[in-house]
Amino acid sequence: MLDLRGYGPMLLEGASLTIEVGLCSLVVALVLGTLTALAKLSTSRFLRSVAAVYTTVIRGIPDLVLMLLIFFGGQVAVNNAALALGYEDYIDIDPFIAGVLSIGFIFGAYMAETLRGAYLAVDKGQREAAMAYGMRAGQIFWRVMVPQLMRHALPGLGNNWLVLLKTTALVSVIGLDDMVRKAGLAAGATKLPFTFYMVVAAIFLLFTTVSVLLLHWAERHYGKAYRRA
Amino acid sequence: MKKLLTVTALVAGLSMAQVQAKDWNNIRIGVEGAYPPFSSVTPEGELVGFDIDIAKTLCEQMQAKCEFVKQDWDGIIPALLARKYDAIIASMSITEERKKKVAFSDKYYNSPAEFIAPKGSSLVISADGLKGKKIGVQRETIHDKYATEHYPDAEIVRYGTQDEAYLDLQAGRVDALLLDAVAGEDGFLKKPEGANYAFIGEPIQLSEEGAGIAIRKQDTDLVEKFNKAIADIRANGKYDEVAKKYFSFDIYGK
Amino acid sequence: MDFSIIADNWPLYMQGLGLTLQLVALSLVIGFCIALPLALMRQSSIKAVSWFAWGYIYFFRGTPLLVQLFIIYFGLGQWEWLKTTWAWDLFKEAYFCALLSFTLNTAAYSAEIIRGAIAATPHGEVEAAVAYGMSPFKRMFRIILPSAARRALHAYSNEIIFMLHGSSVAGIITLNDLTGVARLVNSRYYSPFEAFLTSGLIYLCVTFAIVAAVKALENRWHAHLRPRTA
Numbered sequence: 001m002l003d004l005r006g007y008g009p010m011l012l013e014g015a016s017l018t019i020e021v022g023l024c025s026l027v028v029a030l031v032l033g034t035l036t037a038l039a040k041l042s043t044s045r046f047l048r049s050v051a052a053v054y055t056t057v058i059r060g061i062p063d064l065v066l067m068l069l070i071f072f073g074g075q076v077a078v079n080n081a082a083l084a085l086g087y088e089d090y091i092d093i094d095p096f097i098a099g100v101l102s103i104g105f106i107f108g109a110y111m112a113e114t115l116r117g118a119y120l121a122v123d124k125g126q127r128e129a130a131m132a133y134g135m136r137a138g139q140i141f142w143r144v145m146v147p148q149l150m151r152h153a154l155p156g157l158g159n160n161w162l163v164l165l166k167t168t169a170l171v172s173v174i175g176l177d178d179m180v181r182k183a184g185l186a187a188g189a190t191k192l193p194f195t196f197y198m199v200v201a202a203i204f205l206l207f208t209t210v211s212v213l214l215l216h217w218a219e220r221h222y223g224k225a226y227r228r229a
Numbered sequence: 230m231k232k233l234l235t236v237t238a239l240v241a242g243l244s245m246a247q248v249q250a251k252d253w254n255n256i257r258i259g260v261e262g263a264y265p266p267f268s269s270v271t272p273e274g275e276l277v278g279f280d281i282d283i284a285k286t287l288c289e290q291m292q293a294k295c296e297f298v299k300q301d302w303d304g305i306i307p308a309l310l311a312r313k314y315d316a317i318i319a320s321m322s323i324t325e326e327r328k329k330k331v332a333f334s335d336k337y338y339n340s341p342a343e344f345i346a347p348k349g350s351s352l353v354i355s356a357d358g359l360k361g362k363k364i365g366v367q368r369e370t371i372h373d374k375y376a377t378e379h380y381p382d383a384e385i386v387r388y389g390t391q392d393e394a395y396l397d398l399q400a401g402r403v404d405a406l407l408l409d410a411v412a413g414e415d416g417f418l419k420k421p422e423g424a425n426y427a428f429i430g431e432p433i434q435l436s437e438e439g440a441g442i443a444i445r446k447q448d449t450d451l452v453e454k455f456n457k458a459i460a461d462i463r464a465n466g467k468y469d470e471v472a473k474k475y476f477s478f479d480i481y482g483k
Numbered sequence: 484m485d486f487s488i489i490a491d492n493w494p495l496y497m498q499g500l501g502l503t504l505q506l507v508a509l510s511l512v513i514g515f516c517i518a519l520p521l522a523l524m525r526q527s528s529i530k531a532v533s534w535f536a537w538g539y540i541y542f543f544r545g546t547p548l549l550v551q552l553f554i555i556y557f558g559l560g561q562w563e564w565l566k567t568t569w570a571w572d573l574f575k576e577a578y579f580c581a582l583l584s585f586t587l588n589t590a591a592y593s594a595e596i597i598r599g600a601i602a603a604t605p606h607g608e609v610e611a612a613v614a615y616g617m618s619p620f621k622r623m624f625r626i627i628l629p630s631a632a633r634r635a636l637h638a639y640s641n642e643i644i645f646m647l648h649g650s651s652v653a654g655i656i657t658l659n660d661l662t663g664v665a666r667l668v669n670s671r672y673y674s675p676f677e678a679f680l681t682s683g684l685i686y687l688c689v690t691f692a693i694v695a696a697v698k699a700l701e702n703r704w705h706a707h708l709r710p711r712t713a
Contacts, residue, residue, distance in 0.1 A: 059644075062648035065662055068662075069679035072675035073676050166547040169547035169550055170652075172549075193553070195561065197557065197558045201554065
């Protein structure tokens with residue numbers, strides 16, 4: 001049937017790296033997204049404009065260009081800064097860090113929009129009721145707002161995750177040994193490029209399918225209170 | 230007290246690191262690893278090739294401990310400037326443009342360039358003959374620069390590595406490659422996939438200066454060290470020992 | 484920042500922009516022509532037809548554009564017999580490979596947008612059309628599609644921007660699009676900031692232009708929904 005000429009395990013290694021990059025970027029994106037959403041909702045004009053510039057600029061520039069900028073430019077910038085501070089040794093921005101940072105940075109902007117929208121979608125009365133009960137700000141956020149905004153945010157977050165996962169393929173361009181680059185190496189050695197890239201496509205489809213199923217489950221979980229019996 | 234000790238140890242450690250850096254007892258060397266027979270990676274992940282062996286010989290001569298760092302061609306000079314390594318030994322031709330950014334040692338070899346095309350190709354190597362033809366080169370090499378300047382009506386197709394260029398030549402995506410004659414011979418023509426291809430035209434001497442070792446401009450002492458080491462291994466026969474392993478002719482050039 | 488690098492290479496960047504816009508525009512137009520029948524097939528009551536459309540959309544939306552491009556550019560070379568046919572004259576062109584993969588990709592996304600918009604057509608509109616005695620064909624082209632187009636406009640504008648940004652992978656297969664030019668300038672001058680920021684800003688301007696154009700179009704198409712001003 002499918003003969004991968006012994007390159008199967010190598011491809012799986014690449015697949016696990018793809019997942020790693022994806023999950024690490026997701027964490028970065030969620031943290032950045034939350035902070036940015038809070039900045040957008042804040043009363044400070046300064047914070048609001050910083051957040052607005054960030055989300056607008058990021059969504060206007062291709063992922064690949066940003067990634068190349070961070071990978072090639074970040075190296076120079078970080079080391080020049082370190083040197084100015086008197087640190088003589090070299091700081092290496094390896095492709096993994098550059099990849100995770102740039103993907104996280106890009107999707108932070110998309111996450112921010114989703115989270116902000118979800119926050120605003122929660123009925124005002126909920127917050128007012130919580131305040132009337134004498135809850136503290138932290139309590140209101142975690143006990144009242146988050147469980148409810150998750151329901152509104154999940155479809156958007158899920159969609160962002162699916163796009164993010166596919167964006168990880170670009171890290172192969174900056175030299176990270178993810179699934180796509182491993183497939184390229186295997187294809188070069190075996191002269192079977194079609195076979196290997198199709199296998200990579202199939203693995204991506206599998207990741208997507210599993211993600212969609214998990215998301216369905218999560219949406220049901222957070223939507224429980226709203227289902228009719 | 231404990232704190233004080235830690236601080237002292239830190240300071241001592243730092244100053245030692247400083248001294249070490251100045252003495253060049255440890256040198257990190259940037260190499261490409263995708264340019265046979267000068268530099269490539271074995272399936273076991275080991276770096277091999279003429280560049281690598283010359284680097285090892287030079288380090289031995291300088292009595293320095295060397296560490297190799299693999300780096301894609303596209304980022305090889307920026308990473309030197311960013312201090313990822315201290316010297317580049319990667320068949321880098323000495324050119325005026327590069328001299329603006331980095332310092333070079335004396336040359337350690339010089340080989341001509343040549344075109345490769347499918348056997349029986351009727352291509353004529355001239356500005357007219359290459360009009361509208363596709364010439365594959367490795368991005369930002371002297372071959373790229375030469376082709377861009379001398380064949381303005383040809384379409385120059387640029388690749389990140391020489392290996393990618395070989396693949397597209399086989400796929401018929403370019404009509405010919407312009408590349409280092411030695412790299413083309415050993416890296417492609419002598420291999421099974423190169424069986425249907427041949428050099429066309431005459432070898433072209435692109436660089437008077439040859440390939441040198443690139444070093445950050447401020448590290449003039451390291452340039453001196455490398456220059457002395459190159460002269461030494463040329464004199465004591467160790468250079469020829471390495472060269473004979475790879476080439477049947479005089480790679481050093483005149 | 485060394486602005487002379489940008490100034491010296493400005494013509495190169497403009498050529499890159501030209502190629503990018505050409506690739507994106509062509510793939511969007513051709514892709515849309517494929518997307519429309521695809522969306523209708525997806526709705527078809529013939530199982531095989533709707534499954535085919537579902538599979539197509541699922542594949543192209545579920546895998547990265549880069550992988551699709553590699554399958555076409557590198558992958559098809561695996562079939563030696565293909566190289567002996569006239570088709571190889573096309574496939575050996577990096578430009579054609581990029582255009583083909585972009586077209587197939589955007590067709591899948593657009594089809595899904597169109598399908599969603601059609602599915603959301605208010606029942607009343609269709610019922611009214613039936614009551615007027617319109618044929619199914621007439622109903623589709625006079626009532627359902629125009630109404631769906633209004634609803635799809637916003638999602639489709641996002642797809643245009645995604646395609647603009649996605650097209651940057653053309654720079655990986657030797658094409659000198661806006662991203663390819665930036666890579667060239669970066670490796671020539673070792674100035675990543677100048678090289679990539681210039682491209683990035685040009686992309687940003689094009690994105691803004693698209694957003695503004697869609698806004699203007701939305702204003703026209705949705706004029707009947709605006710609150711009346713005296």
